[in-house]
């Protein structure tokens with residue numbers, strides 16, 4: 001089983017907590033983990049967890065980027081920590097356990113004032129995604145949802161407009177992926193059209209998804225305590241950019 005998670009926001013220890021829950025409590029065999037962005041690629045957090053505390057994930061972990069990563073140093077950091085997790089760049093296709101995944105990290109946060117530089121998916125990255133042959137992708141993994149699939153706005157954020165990134169429908173039309181997974185919105189979601197089933201993942205502190213080797217996907221709720229102690233969160237809360245409740249931190 002591939003475990004699918006999202007939005008760790010530097011609380012990396014939650015990955016092993018959820019793997020252990022899936023294996024020891026539920027009895028699943030987890031072979032690898034795919035992380036859908038906002039992993040928290042920040043120098044100090046990575047150094048603290050992997051180098052100082054000498055922690056490591058108990059299964060191989062692949063991740064795309066979200067909108068809360070250090071985009072100024074992302075390339076350097078993912079290279080430095082390549083023995084701990086594998087970063088999948090935007091617009092690239094990867095064979096993982098027999099599935100061909102198109103990776104498309106990034107998201108515009110709802111307010112351009114606080115969107116981090118490098119977070120927004122560019123037209124060039126969409127074009128790169130579309131450059132692959134039509135029959136070369138089974139599953140799309142993105143951080144944000146494609147616009148137009150019916151993901152509702154977070155209450156209070158309606159004035160930012162429809163959730164999602166543009167041109168996702170071009171990707172769906174070209175590859176007709178069986179599945180499309182995304183995170184970012186911190187809530188469970190599913191919908192389908194003629195070719196594709198779309199699943200939105202909640203934050204890792206609320207649970208995870210399990211993908212078997214025949215396109216069957218199950219969402220599992222398992223609430224883990226979330227401590228509001230992250231460095232970035234503290235700053236953002238202080239600046240009143242996000243509210244203290246994790247639901248507003250996407």
Ligand SMILES: [Fe+2]
Pocket residue numbers: 037038066067068107143183184185250
């Ligand atoms: Fe996000």
